[in-house]
Amino acid sequence: MIKCWLTCMKCAQTQPMGLVSRCACGGLLAVEYDLELAKRTLTKEALADRASSMWRYIELLPVQRENAVVSLGEGWTPLIRMTRAEAQLPLKRLYVKREEQNPTGSFKSRGFSSAVSLLHERGIAKAAVPSNGNAASALAAYCARAGMEAYVFVPQDCPELIIQECLNYGAHVYLVDGFIHDAGRIVEEGKATEGWFNTGTMREPGRVEGKKTMGLEMAEQLEWQLPDVIVYPTGGGSGIIGLWKAFRELKELGWVHGELPRLVSVQEAGCQPIVDAVQGFGAGGSSSDTLPTGLRVPEPPDCGIIAELLKQTKGTAVAVTQGEIMKAQQALGKQGISASPEGAATWAGLMRLIEEGWIGTDDSVVLFNTSHAIKYESLQPKPTVPVIRTYANFVHWKRN
Template identity: 50%
Template sequence: MNVTHLYCSSCGKEYEPRRLYNLCDCGKPLMVAYDLEHVQTTLSRESLTSRVPTLWRYEEILPVDAQSNRITLGEGMTPLLKAERLGLLLGMGHLYIKDESLNPTASFKARGMAVAVSMAKELGVKKLAVPSAGNAAGALATYAAKAGLEAFIFMPSDTPSSNIIECQQTGANVTLIDGLITDCGRILSDRKEAEGWFDVSTLKEPYRVEGKKTMGYELAEQLGWELPDVILYPTGGGTGLIGMWKAFDEMERMGWISSQRPRMVSVQASGCAPIVEAFNSGSQFGAEITNAHTIASGLRVPRAIGDFMMLDILRNSGGSAVAVTDEELLWAVKEIGVAEGIFVAPEGGACLPALKQLISQGKVSRDERVVLFNTGSGLKYLEAFGMLEQK
């Protein structure tokens, strides 16, 4: 067992490992700490060459002990694709797309739920619950089914139909709510104690971020252990952004990478951009967005519990936060598709107009190595593209 303890991301309070926790007593997210010196007795950069091509190749820096509790559908080790034709259009020679749509359930959410559900099984949980704008729900439903656990899901009624059907067809208990993901979260919170549900909401338990951090490990491995200059990441709850930053810290402490860090860029939709607004105003926390709206359902998170962590990462890395319109991100999906043959989700599409903004502002140079994250498949958002065609 390589986990030494859990610690609060805000106040630093430590907690014993291998127990069920949601948030710290202060109400902020908990993170997992490892004995990295012990980790290195079996895990090295060289050892990875012969390992399984899933996120479980990094098993020593993941929290699940028993191999029998590791629920897997082949998640992780998604391709890092050089976007040559798109780069040519932008005058860039080192542009890449990390394509998370090839995960099980067709989104990056599979990473976090694979680890969270595995830990829930290991710690004896029987019922899991989550509020979701779509892809997290599908991932929970799928991995809970694989683990033989019950899943209770609360989604806005205007969630893409593919996500709703996905959850229903994998046996989850689905409740649709007339409201936003924050409204779903409040209902779950009010009922979970009486119903016996364990809440696996974004950053309200410690283990989804551990699955998401493997994107950072993969990125380093795929680039020969030299991180890119800039990472553009579509941000709702922000677990992936926080997870990758944690991965970079762990790898540096193990001597795998240098202290050089990418400039991290949070990309949001203009109709729901709490991180962008807080970044631009110099705030430590984001204010909740009223009447949040965007066709990119994964970006429709009015307030993120990990906002203070994201804002610290953006500022400490010399990065930034960018908002784009729904029309821009939807057209970008087609631009990426025509140039690279990748049908990205609207969230992934948002990274392209954000990159164009940063280039025009002189914040990104065309000769830098830049990675855009596509967090899911466009196939899960077909209604959104129908709306575009009507315009």
């Protein structure tokens, strides 16, 4: 009974499931499932009794044995409706998917729950990742849970808190004087000697599949009515592939119908290879002045595929400025949402697309808040807060 296999997104050749990501032709490999087999146990009714985690969709995840699953309680994050914002904005419905509520405080928990499960299933004891931060802490946490060793390599301006987080999980942490792709080179170079498995973006099939569950969940939470637009913060871009795969599989299962949501990638202006690719410019011109967040991926490994998927869904890509991101973080905060710079970028992107008329009164929109604001506190200006002893001090402060 073969549950899943790998298919090349370029030449369509198939091969057995394994920890590889590249076809002989150089194309990216994607996991495909025997959906007829999946349907036997995965029904809408069955879901009512399933775990409140991303593993509720186990038939659509690439592990072979349920007891190999390395789980910390990831997924099934809230999708909350922004009713107050809806009243003020020219759109139909607005939701935020709260990915910061994952075990490691970011959406990266999903990809690493899946990827580490695949490694664990095969008896691999050591993993490494080049990361802007949240992938590093997710690898660290899931390796800790599985009793595996984690090596993480992050740019040296990575928020201190995330470095501390990786250390708390017992990972070996190295700061890299360079970008995420420089870290990637170190991981790749050390692979043979150190014996670690490279879990970097698009290096194995598990992470995309884990991220796919964001799309599956969103669909289930919306009672299988897909939204018109999804605004997603994009660094490496595996999340876009994951969302696209989710909707394609749900269509094949017959659970969703009609057009796919228009997928929008948001990037930070100055490091916008996907925006450039969508607009037909070559990659490049990526400045090092951008924020040290998950959006800062100057050389995403599969930029072309991402751009193509965005276009296929009639979506687009938007670059927003640091100033817009900071403003958006405040705007979401004042609605009660702890938004990381990446998550806040989706709000900034939404504002831009409304302004341009690209999102209109008929559109229902889902924003993905990928991480907590607090993880990036070190990027914010230090506030001055009054110190008082008594209520009289408070009154004095308030008056002045």
